[in-house]
Amino acid sequence: MQRRFIKPTPGSRLFDIFNHLFMVLLCLAMIYPIFYLAMLSLTASDVPLTKGYLIPPHVSLENYAQVMSNHYIGYGFVNAVRRTLVGTAFSVAMMLLTAYPLSKKYFPGRRFWTGFVVFTMFFSGGMIPTYLTNSQVLGLDGSFWVLILPGLINTYNMLIARNFFMGLPEELTESGRIDGAGELRILLALILPVSLPIIATLALWSAVSHWNAWFDSMLYFSDPKQQVLQLVLRRIVLEGSDDMMNLGSAADEMTTVNPETIKAATTMVATIPIVLVYPFVQKYFVKGMVVGSLKG
Amino acid sequence: MKRLVCLLLTFIILLGVMQLTALAEEERITITIMRDYIAPPEADGEILKYMCDKYNVNFEIIYIERGNWNESISTKFAKGEIGDIIDVKGLDLLYTYVEQGLLAELPPDFLKENAPFLYNEYVKEDETHALRYTTIDGKNYGIPNITGNNFHNVIAWRGDWLTKLGFDKAPETLEEMEEALYAIVQQDPDGNGINDTYGIGETGMEMVYGAYGYLPELWQDRDGMLVYGAVQPETKQALTKLAQWYQDGIIDPEFVTGENQGGYYAISHSFNNNRIGLTCLGAYYHWKPVFYPGDSKSEVYLELQKANPEALETIMYGTPVTGPEGKSGMEGSAVINAASTVGFGIQLQEDPERFAKVLQVYDAMSSTYENYIESIFGIRGVHWDYDETTGFPGLINGNDSKSVARLGIVSGFECNEYTYLRAKPRIDWAYEKKLDVGVLSNQLLVPLASAADYQDELDKLRDETFTKIIRGDLPVDAFDDFVAEWYRLGGQQLTDEANEWYATLEK
Numbered sequence: 183m184q185r186r187f188i189k190p191t192p193g194s195r196l197f198d199i200f201n202h203l204f205m206v207l208l209c210l211a212m213i214y215p216i217f218y219l220a221m222l223s224l225t226a227s228d229v230p231l232t233k234g235y236l237i238p239p240h241v242s243l244e245n246y247a248q249v250m251s252n253h254y255i256g257y258g259f260v261n262a263v264r265r266t267l268v269g270t271a272f273s274v275a276m277m278l279l280t281a282y283p284l285s286k287k288y289f290p291g292r293r294f295w296t297g298f299v300v301f302t303m304f305f306s307g308g309m310i311p312t313y314l315t316n317s318q319v320l321g322l323d324g325s326f327w328v329l330i331l332p333g334l335i336n337t338y339n340m341l342i343a344r345n346f347f348m349g350l351p352e353e354l355t356e357s358g359r360i361d362g363a364g365e366l367r368i369l370l371a372l373i374l375p376v377s378l379p380i381i382a383t384l385a386l387w388s389a390v391s392h393w394n395a396w397f398d399s400m401l402y403f404s405d406p407k408q409q410v411l412q413l414v415l416r417r418i419v420l421e422g423s424d425d426m427m428n429l430g431s432a433a434d435e436m437t438t439v440n441p442e443t444i445k446a447a448t449t450m451v452a453t454i455p456i457v458l459v460y461p462f463v464q465k466y467f468v469k470g471m472v473v474g475s476l477k478g
Numbered sequence: 479m480k481r482l483v484c485l486l487l488t489f490i491i492l493l494g495v496m497q498l499t500a501l502a503e504e505e506r507i508t509i510t511i512m513r514d515y516i517a518p519p520e521a522d523g524e525i526l527k528y529m530c531d532k533y534n535v536n537f538e539i540i541y542i543e544r545g546n547w548n549e550s551i552s553t554k555f556a557k558g559e560i561g562d563i564i565d566v567k568g569l570d571l572l573y574t575y576v577e578q579g580l581l582a583e584l585p586p587d588f589l590k591e592n593a594p595f596l597y598n599e600y601v602k603e604d605e606t607h608a609l610r611y612t613t614i615d616g617k618n619y620g621i622p623n624i625t626g627n628n629f630h631n632v633i634a635w636r637g638d639w640l641t642k643l644g645f646d647k648a649p650e651t652l653e654e655m656e657e658a659l660y661a662i663v664q665q666d667p668d669g670n671g672i673n674d675t676y677g678i679g680e681t682g683m684e685m686v687y688g689a690y691g692y693l694p695e696l697w698q699d700r701d702g703m704l705v706y707g708a709v710q711p712e713t714k715q716a717l718t719k720l721a722q723w724y725q726d727g728i729i730d731p732e733f734v735t736g737e738n739q740g741g742y743y744a745i746s747h748s749f750n751n752n753r754i755g756l757t758c759l760g761a762y763y764h765w766k767p768v769f770y771p772g773d774s775k776s777e778v779y780l781e782l783q784k785a786n787p788e789a790l791e792t793i794m795y796g797t798p799v800t801g802p803e804g805k806s807g808m809e810g811s812a813v814i815n816a817a818s819t820v821g822f823g824i825q826l827q828e829d830p831e832r833f834a835k836v837l838q839v840y841d842a843m844s845s846t847y848e849n850y851i852e853s854i855f856g857i858r859g860v861h862w863d864y865d866e867t868t869g870f871p872g873l874i875n876g877n878d879s880k881s882v883a884r885l886g887i888v889s890g891f892e893c894n895e896y897t898y899l900r901a902k903p904r905i906d907w908a909y910e911k912k913l914d915v916g917v918l919s920n921q922l923l924v925p926l927a928s929a930a931d932y933q934d935e936l937d938k939l940r941d942e943t944f945t946k947i948i949r950g951d952l953p954v955d956a957f958d959d960f961v962a963e964w965y966r967l968g969g970q971q972l973t974d975e976a977n978e979w980y981a982t983l984e985k
Contacts, residue, residue, distance in 0.1 A: 230785030231741055232750040253884065313553045323557075400543050401553050406518035406884075417517070420545045422742045422777075442741045 222446035231442055245447035252418075255451065258411035262393060263455075265410060269330045269392040274384045277340045278377075282369055285347035296344075303337045313401055328402045329395070329410075336391070339384055346380040347373065382466030386459065393456045415452040419445045508536040509836055510823075511888065512551060512561030514544045516879055519886040525856040526886025532852075533839045537888050555580060560823040562836050570925035572612060572620060572819055581619045582827035589621070592834045593841035599893045600624055611923055612819060620821040623891065627905055629913035630798070630808035632765045633685065636755045637792030639667035639675075648796030652689045652719075655799045659728045662755040676730035677723070679737040679748045681758040683948075685808050687716045688918060689801030693809055694940060697922035697976055704922055704976040708940045709964050714957045720948045730754055734945055742777045750785045756796075758808065762908035769903035770865055772872015798916035810917030820891075843890030847899055853890040856882045871900050926975040932968030939964060 190198075225231070226240035249255060283289045284296050307315065316332050317323035350373065358368040374381070396412035403409055421440050440448075518541045519526065530537050540561050543550040547567055554560075560580055566572045575581050586609055590597040600608050600621060612620040635648045639662055649655040659677030661667075668675060687693050692707035700710070707713060723729050730748060737746040737759055744760035747753075764778040782790040798806040820840075826833035843853045851871045855862035861877045864870065873882065898905055908914070926933075943960040946952040965973075 228784060230750070230781060232745060232747045232781060232785045234747075234751075309549060310553060310556045314556055317557055397546075397549075400546060400550060404541060406520060406541075409518075416545065421516070 219446050219449055222443055223450045225443045225446075227441065227443065245443045246451070248444055249447045249451050252414070252448075254406055254409065254414045255411070255448075257407045258409055258414040261399075261408060262411035264326075265329050265395075266389050266392040266456075269333075270385055270389045272330055273334055273336070273388040273392075274381060276334045277336070277343055277384055277388075278369075278374075278381070280335055281340050281343035282347055282373065285344045299335075299337055299340065317402060323402055324404070324408070325402075326408075329392075329398055332398070333391075333395075336388070339387055343380050343384060346377065350376065379466050382463050386463045389459060390456060411452050415448050418448045421445070506530070506534055506536050507832055507835055508538055509563065509839065510538045510540055510561040512540045512542055512554070512564045513889075514542045514547060514565065515539075515883040515887075516544070517881075517883040519884055523884060523886030525861065525882060526888065528857050529853070529886070529888045533842060535835070535839055537886075539886060539888070560825060562823050562826060562832075563840065564821045564823060566620060566819040566821045568925075569611060569622075569819065569923070570929070572821060573614060573925055575821060576614050576619050580824055581821040582824050582833065583617045583619060584621070584822060586618055588830075588833070589618075589837065592837035595841050595845040596621060596837075596891060599844075600891070612821075620819050621891070623818040623820075624894075625811045627894070627897065627908065627914070628810040628917050628919065629762055629908050630810045630917050631681070631684075631758045632760055632762060632911065632913065633758050633796040633798065633808070634749070634756065634765065635794040635796055636662075636667070636749075636789055637794040638788060639755050640794055641792065642667050642669075648794040649799055650797060652686070652799045652801045655686075656719075656723075659723070659755065660726070663726070663728055667755070668752050675752065676748075676754045677728040678733075678756050679730045679746070679754045680733040681737060681746070682754070682756045683720055683729075683733070684758055685798040685806065685916075686720060687713060688798050688807035688916065689805060690716045691801070691803070691805040691807070693807065693918055694944065696809060696918060696920045698918065699921055704973070704980045706964075706969065706973060706976075708944075709961045709969065714954065717944065717947050717957055718954050721950060721954055724948050725950055729948065731949075734949075742781070744778055745781050746778075750782055750789070752786070752789070762911065762913050763904055766904050766907045769907075770868040770870055770872065772862075772865060772870065772874070773904065774901070795911040797912050806916040807918035808916060810914075810919050840890065843888065844893065847896055850890050850892060850896050851900060853888055854882075854892075856885060856887060861885070868903075870902070922976050922979070924979055926972050926979075928968060928971050928975060932972060936964060936967060936969055936972075939967065 221236070221238055222231075223245050224241045224243070225235075225238040225245070226242040227244065229235065229238050229240050280299070284292060284299075286292070289295075306312070312332070316328055320331075322328035322331065354372055354376070355368055358372045363371065394412055396410060396416055399408070399410040399413045418440055519539050521538075526537055526539065540554060540559065542554075542565070555578070564575070564581070566575065572581070586597075586601065589601070589609075600623070608622050608624055609618045611622045612618055633648070635658075637648075640646075640648070640658060643658070643661040643665055645654075645658055645661075649658045662675055662677050663673075666673065666675065684693065687707070690712035692698055692705075692710040692712050694708040694713060696707045697704045698707055699705075720729065724731075730753060732748070737748040737754070737757060738744070739747045744764040746757040746759040749757040749759070760778045763774050764776060766776050767779055768776050779790070798808045800806040822833065822836065826836060842849060844850050848858070851862065852858065855871060855873060856877070860875065861882055862871050862873050865872055873879070939960065943952065943956065947954055947956060
């Protein structure tokens with residue numbers, strides 16, 4: 183006779199209670215900022231902000247209307263979506279193509295090439311040389327591709343993909359080779375179908391970092407219509423913050439600063455699209471765990 | 479037939495005009511401006527085009543990102559993009575740019591010849607010669623902006639509380655201030671039966687230091703020498719007082735994190751929410767009412783109107799309190815507005831003709847009131863106009879400072895007379911509240927050579943030590959160790975350098 187569950191002792195019950203309590207607190211700590219921001223973005227303009235209401239007495243969508251009427255939000259949104267889609271597709275493809283050979287023990291010079299790539303994780307050229315290389319040497323200044331090409335391969339993510347490939351049974355490759363498949367065929371027909379979890383992971387990471395990036399857009403583009411959404415957001419949110427006002431001259435006295443509610447609404451508008459991606463990718467994460475556990 | 483001839487004639491005339499403008503455009507020189515704007519300007523902005531036509535030049539704006547000035551401008555410099563007119567955000571940057579060979583020398587005589595208005599306004603009238611601030615090794619590299627109105631921050635007392643506690647005016651001496659603050663803390667002025675009011679938060683302390691004569695963040699004159707406020711023995715007296723107040727519950731324990739809890743930086747949450755009875759956060763243009771349509775936005779005033787109208791109506795504006803020896807003071811704006819100094823690209827040095835033209839255009843934009851207003855607001859009748867009743871210029875047709883920035887304003891230099899002309903009610907308000915009384919200014923106006931090596935660490939040491947002393951974590955006598963430490967960690971070097979500079983002024 184086997185009992186499925188061990189009878190809970192008072193100690194383990196106490197442990198469970200605290201466990202749940204901490205989990206709820208942890209969840210609250212993450213949900214509250216989003217909730218706060220959402221409420222702030224719905225606050226009507228006649229509500230004093232220094233009072234700190236949990237739920238605003240007057241709710242309105244006027245902030246969202248104003249955000250949507252912002253001249254650059256539309257351009258920024260289109261640019262950000264374009265960059266995220268194109269950038270993610272190219273990045274994932276290149277990372278897989280780099281990671282797969284590096285995962286093979288028979289790849290000539292494997293150690294050297296891995297070291298070569300890892301080197302870039304620890305040493306970078308610095309901002310100005312990078313900028314000059316991209317804009318002058320590669321001639322990417324002002325081109326859409328400057329957002330995509332320099333960061334095509336994220337070394338860390340690529341190494342994770344490589345480790346994933348190394349974990350796949352060698353027999354999989356051998357079975358393909360027996361049937362006469364070449365390396366590319368093996369990668370496309372055999373390896374990729376079982377690698378969906380790592381592809382989803384790379385895609386998500388890559389998409390999120392593309393969506394959040396703004397610094398490169400600021401450096402390489404001078405036309406405001408080419409800027410990405412996060413840069414537009416950053417400008418709106420930084421308005422009226424102390425360090426910017428200190429730069430100020432007489433002109434700052436007559437500056438119309440967007441109120442906090444507009445900033446909150448802008449943040450929501452810029453954040454929600456990328457958050458919506460998560461549910462679609464999540465099932466692959468679950469699968470990834472299952473796949474991992476089946477290997478023996 | 480007649481109609482056809484008419485049409486033909488119009489066509490020919492039109493062609494001719496186009497030809498002419500094309501000719502004129504060929505002769506136009508291009509002036510590039512490196513500047514930050516509240517919103518990035520468009521290359522084909524309506525106002526930019528108008529300004530180009532008016533001055534018969536091609537203005538090209540190289541937008542520098544506001545929140546990332548240094549990264550943004552240094553990458554542009556790196557690829558050789560150097561503007562003709564460069565906004566220099568502080569004198570330390572002026573020195574850096576000159577060192578890097580980015581700025582053209584601007585001899586005073588050359589300025590006088592080509593920009594007589596600016597020269598008279600900024601250089602000659604000032605008896606101490608404003609160009610000395612931009613002069614490095616005997617050569618001038620720019621035009622500094624002199625600030626005309628030197629106001630300190632607002633000193634706002636809760637008038638309703640003071641009245642209730644039997645004070646009929648804002649405290650004027652340190653003793654009266656102490657009396658008022660103790661009353662505020664101990665006698666429950668908000669009448670809610672809970673002992674939840676404090677006297678001051680972070681900003682109320684400044685004038686306590688001032689009452690002893692030296693502000694911890696300023697270089698001030700002491701017997702003809704420049705000294706740093708934080709290490710003066712008077713500051714120890716101020717700290718003794720503040721530590722006592724903290725112990726007695728006068729100072730809000732949250733002073734460490736400040737009175738503003740997010741949002742617009744000049745708004746004091748503690749004051750608006752009946753937590754403290756005195757705040758000095760925010761300048762006059764934050765606290766004044768909105769006087770006329772198009773007046774600058776009074777962030778603090780408008781928020782207080784919504785959050786605590788009763789407090790707003792009864793505010794008593796005070797002056798910096800005087801200490802036992804009759805001293806008083808709060809920090810005002812510096813004599814020169816270092817953040818709006820203008821430099822000129824090195825390429826102009828090789829091309830005096832173009833340099834002259836750049837200066838002439840810049841001069842013209844500032845030389846009459848209307849030209850100046852046009853340069854900051856756009857086209858009269860389209861973007862701005864004088865208000866019918868008050869006569870003050872303001873943006874119209876739904877424009878705000880962001881929309882005109884986007885359309886490409888090319889601001890000239892604002893001389894004090896214009897500030898007064900376009901914003902008289904607001905400046906009168908500041909004088910009425912006596913914000914010009916008891917102003918202390920930083921008398922060190924140049925960056926020190928070693929400041930980059932020591933300043934951050936010294937500031938940190940100062941802030942940590944003072945906070946600990948006020949909170950009672952350290953005895954007041956720890957101040958003496960702090961002074962020794964401050965001099966040892968580079969303060970002596972800074973003091974020497976400051977006085978080396980100060981000595982050159984006296985000549």
